[in-house]
Amino acid sequence: MGTTSKALSLLRLFSNSQPEIGLTELSRQSGMNKATVYRLMSDLAEYGFVEQVGADRMYRIGPGIMRLAVLRETTVPLRSIAKEHVRALAEEIGETTHVSQVSGDELSTLTYAYSAKHGTRVTMEDAERLPFHATSSGLAVLTYSKVALVDAILSKPLDKRTSHTMVDPSQIRDELGRISARGYAESVSGFEQDVHSVAAPIFAGGATVCGALAIAAPVGRVNEALRSRMIAAVQERARMITDLMAGAMPVSLDSP
Amino acid sequence: MGTTSKALSLLRLFSNSQPEIGLTELSRQSGMNKATVYRLMSDLAEYGFVEQVGADRMYRIGPGIMRLAVLRETTVPLRSIAKEHVRALAEEIGETTHVSQVSGDELSTLTYAYSAKHGTRVTMEDAERLPFHATSSGLAVLTYSKVALVDAILSKPLDKRTSHTMVDPSQIRDELGRISARGYAESVSGFEQDVHSVAAPIFAGGATVCGALAIAAPVGRVNEALRSRMIAAVQERARMITDLMAGAMPVSLDSP
DNA sequence: CATATCGGTTTATTATATGAACCAATGGTT
DNA sequence: AACCATTGGTTCATATAATAAACCGATATG
Numbered sequence: 001m002g003t004t005s006k007a008l009s010l011l012r013l014f015s016n017s018q019p020e021i022g023l024t025e026l027s028r029q030s031g032m033n034k035a036t037v038y039r040l041m042s043d044l045a046e047y048g049f050v051e052q053v054g055a056d057r058m059y060r061i062g063p064g065i066m067r068l069a070v071l072r073e074t075t076v077p078l079r080s081i082a083k084e085h086v087r088a089l090a091e092e093i094g095e096t097t098h099v100s101q102v103s104g105d106e107l108s109t110l111t112y113a114y115s116a117k118h119g120t121r122v123t124m125e126d127a128e129r130l131p132f133h134a135t136s137s138g139l140a141v142l143t144y145s146k147v148a149l150v151d152a153i154l155s156k157p158l159d160k161r162t163s164h165t166m167v168d169p170s171q172i173r174d175e176l177g178r179i180s181a182r183g184y185a186e187s188v189s190g191f192e193q194d195v196h197s198v199a200a201p202i203f204a205g206g207a208t209v210c211g212a213l214a215i216a217a218p219v220g221r222v223n224e225a226l227r228s229r230m231i232a233a234v235q236e237r238a239r240m241i242t243d244l245m246a247g248a249m250p251v252s253l254d255s256p
Numbered sequence: 257m258g259t260t261s262k263a264l265s266l267l268r269l270f271s272n273s274q275p276e277i278g279l280t281e282l283s284r285q286s287g288m289n290k291a292t293v294y295r296l297m298s299d300l301a302e303y304g305f306v307e308q309v310g311a312d313r314m315y316r317i318g319p320g321i322m323r324l325a326v327l328r329e330t331t332v333p334l335r336s337i338a339k340e341h342v343r344a345l346a347e348e349i350g351e352t353t354h355v356s357q358v359s360g361d362e363l364s365t366l367t368y369a370y371s372a373k374h375g376t377r378v379t380m381e382d383a384e385r386l387p388f389h390a391t392s393s394g395l396a397v398l399t400y401s402k403v404a405l406v407d408a409i410l411s412k413p414l415d416k417r418t419s420h421t422m423v424d425p426s427q428i429r430d431e432l433g434r435i436s437a438r439g440y441a442e443s444v445s446g447f448e449q450d451v452h453s454v455a456a457p458i459f460a461g462g463a464t465v466c467g468a469l470a471i472a473a474p475v476g477r478v479n480e481a482l483r484s485r486m487i488a489a490v491q492e493r494a495r496m497i498t499d500l501m502a503g504a505m506p507v508s509l510d511s512p
Numbered sequence: 513c514a515t516a517t518c519g520g521t522t523t524a525t526t527a528t529a530t531g532a533a534c535c536a537a538t539g540g541t542t
Numbered sequence: 543a544a545c546c547a548t549t550g551g552t553t554c555a556t557a558t559a560a561t562a563a564a565c566c567g568a569t570a571t572g
Contacts, residue, residue: 005299007260008299019330022549024548032531033530034551035529035553047265047268056550062359064360067357067359068325070367071271071272071382075317079322101322102319205309259559280517289563291560294521312519514571530559534552538547538548541546
């Protein structure tokens with residue numbers, strides 16, 4: 001593994017549930033030597049990718065990331081576009097909505113919105129990594145991904161998050177076929193117990209999938225009427241976002 | 257220079273005016289060997305920090321940055337806070353406003369807002385790098401920065417952007433003293449000809465300066481009345497942002 | 513058709529990253 | 543207060559990984 005990869009892999013350790021990490025902890029979790037981690041983190045800090053804070057010198061993601069993020073958004077404004085539509089869709093349906101984004105072999109939440117309609121709702125977390133096999137978003141993305149990615153994902157052991165999580169690769173491949181045919185993915189309690197979600201893919205530039213739009217509702221609230229509204233709305237919105245991203249839907253999805 | 261630093265320095269080459277760069281061009285601009293750049297960019301691409309696009313395989317900032325950015329904003333929500341206030345301030349004053357952020361020895365635009373009040377206005381660019389010595393934002397930040405940073409900035413040759421740009425280090429140090437005394441920085445045609453700007457520092461967590469809020473107007477429109485409104489407003493808003501960032505203003509600024 | 517430029521690849525050489533051991537400081541615990 | 547277990551950070555001989563020149567095939571340009 002190259003030195004650069006090692007440095008970048010350290011950044012992967014930061015998450016919403018672990019936004020600040022100490023040197024020793026980084027060393028432990030990465031399996032790298034403490035001295036190595038120290039030097040790598042120093043390099044990252046020099047460029048503002050991480051910063052140290054507090055008396056215990058914990059590391060967290062630094063301000064340098066923001067300049068690149070702003071730059072990214074001016075070129076590929078997925079998040080700003082998604083934010084509007086996620087909000088509108090949440091109000092339209094009265095349930096939690098979110099857009100996730102694929103980056104390499106990772107899928108993570110980019111933005112989300114709640115609806116005030118009900119007292120109970122599915123709650124989300126920022127920048128959360130979503131498993132491809134256990135979420136409707138993941139399945140939607142996987143359906144339109146390169147075979148190399150699909151193979152890579154399905155060849156690793158799949159975490160059985162709930163009793164309903166699909167973990168059999170061939171069963172998942174079958175599901176991908178069905179998703180491709182009908183144009184949306186669905187997951188009932190596959191990621192979190194009692195969460196029913198539907199998702200549709202978002203494409204950018206030349207029919208490459210770049211993420212997914214999803215609606216997530218408590219299982220008990222999803223009757224047949226709501227379910228069909230969710231399915232119709234998520235597909236329509238995903239297409240709107242795709243259009244704004246100047247991407248083209250794959251032919252199989254172009255005509256309804 | 258370490259390998260990690262080399263990889264990260266490649267990311268610095270991307271900017272608003274140069275959002276996509278080819279392999280050879282990266283090699284030229286970084287001064288590194290083409291093979292080296294190739295391997296470094298491949299590493300960066302593997303982690304989604306850059307992506308290749310189009311038939312000419314140009315590189316641009318990748319989606320992986322966004323996950324880290326979202327994570328950063330949940331911990332230090334400078335941009336989201338700044339966005340609101342920059343908008344409100346632009347409407348209040350009727351001129352262009354922006355918030356910049358310091359990262360290491362770089363200062364860059366984080367967000368900005370225009371006012372519809374006038375047909376002419378100062379225009380901004382996203383993620384633009386601002387010179388410390390030639391902008392009111394830069395001077396405001398420098399005033400409250402560690403001496404090490406001030407020395408580092410002022411020891412390098414300073415670009416004379418316009419005929420009004422201050423380039424004499426000792427003269428700039430004097431100016432920093434005045435800014436510290438009055439609590440705001442001012443620049444008339446120092447960065448762009450015909451732009452008059454005022455700026456106030458923003459602090460986060462323990463009185464460390466993290467950026468600046470600025471108002472920029474066409475020189476011809478800034479009479480004494482507008483000028484004092486700008487100065488008062490920029491300081492007030494900067495303090496509001498600082499409060500929201502849970503930072504503390506240095507004592508010298510606490511009482512007006 | 514020749515030349516130049518592009519992204520990407522190879523491989524011997526060299527420089528850089530590594531990790532065990534070691535500090536100094538901090539904070540509990542006995 | 544002495545002790546132990548942590549922490550972040552540092553050192554330096556060693557081994558590994560990065561480097562650069564030359565090369566390749568493709569595409570574009572005169």
